Amino acid sequence: MTDLVTDVLRQHAEDAFAAELAALAARDDRPRPERWRLSPWAVATYLLGGELDDGTVITPKYIGPRRVVEVAVTTLATDRALLLLGVPGTAKTWVSEHLAAAISGDSTLLVQGTAGTPEEAVRYGWNYARLLTDGPSREALVPSPLMRAMADGRIARVEELTRIPADVQDSLITILSEKTLPIPELGTETQAVRGFNVIATANDRDRGVNELSSALRRRFNTVVLPLPGSLEEEVDIVTRRVEQLGRSLQLPELPGGAQEIRRVVTVFRELRAGLTADGRTKVKTPSGTLSTAEAISVVTNGMALAAHFGDGVLRAGDVAAGVIGAVVRDPAADQQVWREYVEGVVRERDGWQDFYRAARENAR
Numbered sequence: 001m002t003d004l005v006t007d008v009l010r011q012h013a014e015d016a017f018a019a020e021l022a023a024l025a026a027r028d029d030r031p032r033p034e035r036w037r038l039s040p041w042a043v044a045t046y047l048l049g050g051e052l053d054d055g056t057v058i059t060p061k062y063i064g065p066r067r068v069v070e071v072a073v074t075t076l077a078t079d080r081a082l083l084l085l086g087v088p089g090t091a092k093t094w095v096s097e098h099l100a101a102a103i104s105g106d107s108t109l110l111v112q113g114t115a116g117t118p119e120e121a122v123r124y125g126w127n128y129a130r131l132l133t134d135g136p137s138r139e140a141l142v143p144s145p146l147m148r149a150m151a152d153g154r155i156a157r158v159e160e161l162t163r164i165p166a167d168v169q170d171s172l173i174t175i176l177s178e179k180t181l182p183i184p185e186l187g188t189e190t191q192a193v194r195g196f197n198v199i200a201t202a203n204d205r206d207r208g209v210n211e212l213s214s215a216l217r218r219r220f221n222t223v224v225l226p227l228p229g230s231l232e233e234e235v236d237i238v239t240r241r242v243e244q245l246g247r248s249l250q251l252p253e254l255p256g257g258a259q260e261i262r263r264v265v266t267v268f269r270e271l272r273a274g275l276t277a278d279g280r281t282k283v284k285t286p287s288g289t290l291s292t293a294e295a296i297s298v299v300t301n302g303m304a305l306a307a308h309f310g311d312g313v314l315r316a317g318d319v320a321a322g323v324i325g326a327v328v329r330d331p332a333a334d335q336q337v338w339r340e341y342v343e344g345v346v347r348e349r350d351g352w353q354d355f356y357r358a359a360r361e362n363a364r
């Protein structure tokens, strides 16, 4: 555990929301699985938000179907692990962090999956200086985050599971099915204690990079995180996150924010769907994902531009460059898609003349 430092750039969920977690724990009289800090009900409330009977407000972390969260939390109380699947920017990492924070009070037992993730990152490694002086011993062994989670009965997180090479993925099978991690060098093992489980995330678009073996897939219950269902829902997500990020970046609150958020989300949704919101005009779809996460960063960047170089109001010109950057990934094809959208849709739209002008200026 690290000391609580308040000026770190990004606090862990368990630190940032320590007060909410403590309030929930104090109120929570439902049964808790062994070593869980909260009952499944309280974990779901922490994620979805709500008001406790003493008036404490729990802010929503995840905005989306309640059932998705309920199934995810319930899975972690069973002997199957949880796989959060979805297109980029659907809050897989975010939900995984908050689940681990609420259940174990610790979201830092994390293995980042990449094409180069070695087996040591999943199992254990050695402190070579000690290994040379003392030979193999418990003291020379460097446990992976997973091994620590097993020993302590906590939640471990594996990010981007499908990017991990297949043979390294396979070392997860023993952990998840036998709930033990053999250490042949010492003739011993680390057995998982109650409370241990794994949350993995994987990106829909990575499918086929390293397909999960069916043996491993069977150890997971897969929960798909959907894209926001409606414009209102997505505007709500972006508004909340921009507000939180703005606070931690110490940006002032700016008028004009609500209008530009709605505009960015509208553009993203229309281009994603290939259809305008009124259902009348077909538009071409660009190559990028245009995720909610990208909408959040476009607006946050716009806020910073407006705060430092603007007139104190968030304007179309502050977000236009960011929108174009998100849409135009492939300079040739996407440029054409964007131009058609600007001329065919934005130009005619009531109240969008400022955005039209900004889009044209930035395109040059």
Ligand SMILES: Nc1ncnc2c1ncn2[C@@H]1O[C@H](COP(=O)(O)OP(=O)(O)OP(=O)(O)O)[C@@H](O)[C@H]1O
Pocket: 061, 062, 063, 064, 086, 087, 088, 089, 090, 091, 092, 093, 094, 095, 201, 202, 203, 228, 237, 241, 292, 293, 296
């Ligand atoms: N439904 C949602 N509710 C709350 N926040 C959301 C939602 N969708 C996206 N976000 C926000 O989007 C941001 C990005 O989410 P995150 O990084 O978890 O996405 P991801 O699914 O892991 O993406 P990737 O596949 O690229 O890793 C987070 O700041 C998160 O708060």
Ligand SMILES: [Mg+2]
Pocket: 092, 093, 094, 201
């Ligand atoms: Mg992620």
